Amino acid sequence: MTTNRYLRQIQLKEFGPEAQQKLREASVLVVGAGGLGIPVLQYLNAMGVGTLGIVEQDVVERTNLHRQVIFTENDLGLPKLKAAANALSLQNKDTRIVLHDTFLVKNNALDIMGDYDVIVDASDNFATRYLVNDACVILKKPFVYGALHGFEGQVSVFNLDGGPTYRCVFPSMPTASEIPNCDEQGVLGVLPGIVGSFQALETVKVITGVGEALCGKLMLYNSLENSILKIDIPAVTENLNIDKLASNYQPVSCDHSVEIKPEALNSLMKGQGFIQLIDVRSAEEFQAYHLPHSRNIPLDEIVKRRDELEPKFPVYLVCQSGTRSFRALQCLSKKNTHFRLYHLEGGLDAFKMYCC
Numbered sequence: 001m002t003t004n005r006y007l008r009q010i011q012l013k014e015f016g017p018e019a020q021q022k023l024r025e026a027s028v029l030v031v032g033a034g035g036l037g038i039p040v041l042q043y044l045n046a047m048g049v050g051t052l053g054i055v056e057q058d059v060v061e062r063t064n065l066h067r068q069v070i071f072t073e074n075d076l077g078l079p080k081l082k083a084a085a086n087a088l089s090l091q092n093k094d095t096r097i098v099l100h101d102t103f104l105v106k107n108n109a110l111d112i113m114g115d116y117d118v119i120v121d122a123s124d125n126f127a128t129r130y131l132v133n134d135a136c137v138i139l140k141k142p143f144v145y146g147a148l149h150g151f152e153g154q155v156s157v158f159n160l161d162g163g164p165t166y167r168c169v170f171p172s173m174p175t176a177s178e179i180p181n182c183d184e185q186g187v188l189g190v191l192p193g194i195v196g197s198f199q200a201l202e203t204v205k206v207i208t209g210v211g212e213a214l215c216g217k218l219m220l221y222n223s224l225e226n227s228i229l230k231i232d233i234p235a236v237t238e239n240l241n242i243d244k245l246a247s248n249y250q251p252v253s254c255d256h257s258v259e260i261k262p263e264a265l266n267s268l269m270k271g272q273g274f275i276q277l278i279d280v281r282s283a284e285e286f287q288a289y290h291l292p293h294s295r296n297i298p299l300d301e302i303v304k305r306r307d308e309l310e311p312k313f314p315v316y317l318v319c320q321s322g323t324r325s326f327r328a329l330q331c332l333s334k335k336n337t338h339f340r341l342y343h344l345e346g347g348l349d350a351f352k353m354y355c356c
Contacts (some may be wrong), residue, residue, distance in 0.1 A: 028119075041070070051097075054099055119141055131245070142157060162240065164236070194221065217232060218230070276316060299331075316343075319344075
């Protein structure tokens with residue numbers, strides 16, 4: 001270990017060489033290399049964490065650049081995993097970077113997470129958060145939570161030393177209709193950097209034991225007022241004793257008849273008949289990966305372009321996780337269209353897991 005590199009933090013009497021050595025020996029998995037994950041990765045890498053794992057399968061889009069500051073315009077279209085790893089290696093060649101080119105799903109979560117000391121949830125969807133929580137309880141690993149909503153952020157440390165879990169704050173996943181539309185919710189560029197930096201700080205506390213981690217507390221940060229509020233979280237015994245993953249981590253639809261399972265859609269695609277398959281993700285996401293014979297009509301264009309749909313055939317709507325496709329179904333239904341509408345349960349994440 002090059003001590004000169006970390007001299008300024010080693011000089012802190014509350015930190016010292018002992019804490020630095022703990023960082024060097026630690027392994028941290030960061031789930032998501034987006035707005036929250038990037039500052040977490042950059043600071044943990046700079047501070048000397050020995051092993052950093054990254055779970056990611058998205059590509060760099062132009063709309064990422066205002067907040068995911070590790071990427072440049074030269075990275076557009078590249079896998080985030082590759083672009084982030086290249087930048088981190090230039091920042092600190094001594095860090096061991098482990099790349100997991102996948103989305104975290106039920107079938108791989110325990111295997112991937114089992115190799116790390118601390119899990120940082122830097123995802124942007126409820127399905128992953130509940131999956132990370134349950135897997136951490138089963139594996140008895142702490143995880144550092146962060147989330148954004150509008151101009152506010154949340155940070156906490158769950159499942160640490162018998163402390164509360166994510167489900168102690170949010171017992172069950174919201175339904176699909178209660179989840180904000182990811183295409184309509186904006187984010188101020190600097191906010192993920194602030195919240196992600198808080199996550200990096202909490203991760204360092206968990207590893208080194210320096211300071212007091214946010215275990216048993218939910219920190220709420222308001223960027224417009226620059227105010228911080230901490231809420232006590234009581235531990236709920238039943239949430240500390242999860243021994244198996246849930247059967248499904250996708251948002252619950254209010255009308256299950258409008259869903260089609262990945263296996264059923266796969267069978268339809270292999271058939272000889274015409275299938276009207278509409279991908280409602282962004283054009284950049286569609287270009288990076290899409291199902292055969294699918295057409296791209298982004299969610300924010302689906303209503304005004306509904307005349308492009310053929311009413312004689314069912315419409316199968318797909319997105320990455322199933323949230324946007326359900327929103328598209330709702331939007332079309334509200335316009336009193338006469339289409340037979342279905343959306344893919346679990347989205348492309350589930351389809352790739354079960355059918356590819």
